[in-house]
Amino acid sequence: MRVSLTINGATRDVEAGAGDTLLEVLRREGVMGVKKGCGTGDCGACAVLLNGRAVNSCLVLIAKCAGAEILTVEGLARDGELHPLQTAFLEEGAVQCGYCTPGMMMSAIDLLTRNPDPTEEEIRTAISGNLCRCTGYEKQVLAIRKAAERMRGEGDE
Amino acid sequence: MSETKRPAFAVVGKNERKVDGVGLVTGHPKFVDDLSLPETLHVRILGSPHAHARIVGVDVSEAEALDGVACVLTHENTPATRHTTAGQGFPEPSPYDARMFDTTVRFVGDRVAAVAAETAEVAEAALKRIRVTYEELQPVLSIDEARADGAPVVHDEEDSTGIYDASKNIVADVDIDVGDVAAGFEESDVVVETTCETRYAQHTPIETHIVLAYLDSDERLVLRTSTQVPFHVRRIVAFTLGIPMHRIRVIKPRIGGGFGTKQEVLLEDIAGLVTLRTGRPALVHLSRAEEFIAARTRHPMRVRVKLGAMQDGRLHAIEMEALSNTGAYGAHGLTVLANTGSKTLPLYNKAANAHFYGQALYTNMPVPGAYRGYGATQGYFPLETAMDELAERLAIDPIGLRRKNHIRVGETSPIFAKLGEGREGVSQTVKSCELARCIDVGAERIGWAEKRGAKRVDGPWVHGVGMSIMMQGSGIPEIDMAAATVKMNEDGSFNLLIGATDLGTGSDTILGQMAAEVLGVPLAKIVVTSSDTDVTPFDVGAYASSTTYVSGTAVVRAAECVREQILAVAGPLLDAEPDDLRLEGSAVVGPDGQSVGLDRVCHRAMYESEQFQIAATASFVPTESPPPFIANFAEVAVDTETGRVKVLHYVVAADCGVAIHPKLAEGQLEGSIVNGIGYALTEEMLFSSKGRVRNPSLFDYKIPGALDVPKLDVILVDSYEPTGPMGAKSIGEIGINGPIPTLANAIYDAVGVRLRETPFTPERVLRAMRRS
């Protein structure tokens, strides 16, 4: 089937099998920031924003994405400037192997779009579907909080 | 503390941005699966449905006939060379008991055949068309079954080597002693004994095992693989496939975690052979289920510890007996077993009598391998809980008992010399140990004095606190080697070429920091290339907590050689003796403040006068393995009605020597502790009565998520290791050892039950409470 959707602001017409998942299609289209960790929705490494909501792209059929807007990690930086969340992740040491990072950041973006001043509990809930084995989540939570501050215009720097 | 010994650093000790960080946060295609090559074949592996069987016949004709199938591999058309898959230095201290495809299958999921096809879907369909006739054999599915008289023999083949006694399923046998424990226990005022069991657990790296093999334009085999051990991969694949090593290049790009499961040559032989046979790139990527079943796991162990002490708390005798289930193949069997004793017993060097003995046994179960902690994790469970029991019997505070008995600076333990990586070890004296301070700050942070024994009640919840202390090691002395090359560019920057393997740990960054420190430049002037066997010099790879200490020393040495060369070139430019010059601020600076930029110096050497490439390669084999130390403290709340354990607060105070990059060091502790908490509370691989893994998915093998983490306090205590590069030791593994015994001790403080089996699920805790 042919599906027309917007990926990181650019409209694309993709050719796909009727039963293909969004994850497979994205990676086939060269969007490599979206990772496969399990294929069953248990790890969150494949998370993308679909019409503004973070979802496991391995569980979404491409057939449901006609006319959809997809945002992945590749769409966060603007004009060569890193998104405050990306900067915060780098500064806080929140990236170890980096495999869970794109998916986790998309969950964080979903949260911060809706809730600019989240509590620690809300941050942890927002990323509760993103498993990480390297970091223990500490610095990622700190990074998300720091990004939220900056995005509210409150942080230093 | 030796504050005076430690110089002020310019780059080391700073939280620099990771050199590979920007690409990781922007989703740059850096992982194995992110490179697509045209004509790539997808490889799927057929796993055995039986725990133990002979392959009597295999018919691949229908599979081969399927449209889109390029190549089918079985034991009939692949090399029969016995080898080990363990990524260890040569000669590997693991048996050569594996074949690419064997005629006997030894666990549910063991390799039977592999198909390479145009798509993974076609390859899967072809697997279903392979007709295999099995003669089922009786399996052994536990340590006890493996040891029973007349037990089925897991490895009855003639051509395997390095097995201690295959007829009895014993892969390895270790027995060392100091003094006379029997007499020691007689002489002791108090004796306690405990036996603990740890289970099958899996590393669950978020990226499963994956390799892409292809021929480069010179027909050399390139293996782009998610590995911790690129050089061992090259050697073992060459050996297994019977091809010259110089025809193979191994490249490790960014990888998605390892934790030990990628210290193994698991898939590269298959990918390599498919490419050699077909001329096409071959991709092998394990599914998550295969990652549980057919990758590597923790060694489940039953470990008994007996402690004898005098009334004043001084340990007089320690005995540890370890029985390790090493699964269907013996990779890492001996060394993990030995580590169970070698990384635990020296901690309590005050005991004049010690005995460590044990065996690693074959079973027809999934294959354990290297996993962070590497035996120490399994050993500390009974050791640190027995210490708590001893403290109770002696009516001494658990902290006081540790203080009385732990090793200190200037001390040694005879265990260091007697027990190493599966054979004799290397004697050493501890030169840095801030364990006392770790205990002090940790106890204060958790509120030990107020909380221990208080058993605060809050509805159905009862609170308790527990603690434990650990040591580990930094590399494998006199065995492992690391090397580094530094070469200079005419803009005053440097290439740092290291075999050392960054699995996300940040080793590229910290090794770059060390080079930058020696060369007097910012980190941005060090361009790091790592883990490419054509380009970077040898390094054993990322294991044994060796990268900072061993690879770091090689880096420092190479940088120092380059510094000498730079100063020699700069001397005439500054009209000074090289001995009077130093490197600082990207320049060579003389005694009177005169300076010349590094770019100028390199230009001179590269283009102007007595031209030569400013560069050096240096190697390092350590003569000791200075232990890092940690003290763990945890507060738990136990729901007395459901048995659920909540960890409220976990404190770890650590002595890792100088932290080259404090946030990355903290990150290692945070990650390993959360992994350890999972291993303590929720992680367990479950098996059917026929040896099949029942929960090979993250749906039913539960690892901690962001909501499962307690308040976590990581304190890096100031320390300096004189033998370490810039004073550093290591930090990669030790954290994972803490949670099991610390939480067990805390649960005892809360509800008075001693748990001796992991994980401490609500059901187990409740049952233990009911029984007591």
Added chain:
Amino acid sequence: MALHSVETVLRPSTLEEAWEEKAKRGESARFLAGGIDVVLYTPPTVTTLIDLGGLDLGFVRADEGALEIGATASMTQIIEAPAVGGYLGGFLGTALRYVASPLQRNAATLGGTIAMAHPWSDVIPALLVLDAEVILFDGGERTVSLEAFLGERGTGRESHPLICGIRLPAATEGAGGAYRSLTRTAFDVSLLNAACVGSIDDGSWQDVRLAIGGTPALARRVRGVEETIAGADVSEEAIAEAADAAAAAIDARDDLRASAEYRRELAAVLVRRCLSEVAGTSEGRAA
């Protein structure tokens, strides 16, 4: 990953069309709401998916105290809907927050949840104690109680009828609800769950509805206990007795997550805590 057997995805614009396409194809077609469970559980015999996304079934609306939720409303939509927040003190949202992770809640739909009827479901026990009705379409619209609907079904993996949505009747004045679940980690399915709705009049229990799920079977109403506790004093003793009776009544089995024995003990604890919470006792609030 991909459903290789699926050749066609239809997107009808009316219920009739959707129903007819299904009737034509029988077992080789399945309805598609959010699609999460479709990706995970569709067998290779299915060649056609019928996407319900174009049928305006994403509604969440109050209707004179009653609550109507469409089949394609996502868990997140339901949790965030003001109408749900205002119904029985937000009880439904409380239970739905236990479902999986936010990533799954953003895509999982009510219709898909009911159709799959996973035995560990956190949603179904909550709907059962709210006396939910399922609105179906099979040529015409009809309504059946959720309990009856689940009773008619088999394992939940089979092809299912066209679910349009659910209707929750107006809540009793002054009623309260409570939900409890034990999981291994936070992002997990229930080892056991308990949902309870009830009201208190003059110190006695009125209209108590109780469901226990994950036994490991799918949640069921514990009618015997509901009848016994009706009219009883709101006291710790009565609550404990009811909880023990509920635990004895469930069909507890061993599975890889827990043993039958533990589930039975747990059931008593979770039911007691639910009832206590509804009764407003301090014990209920602390646990």
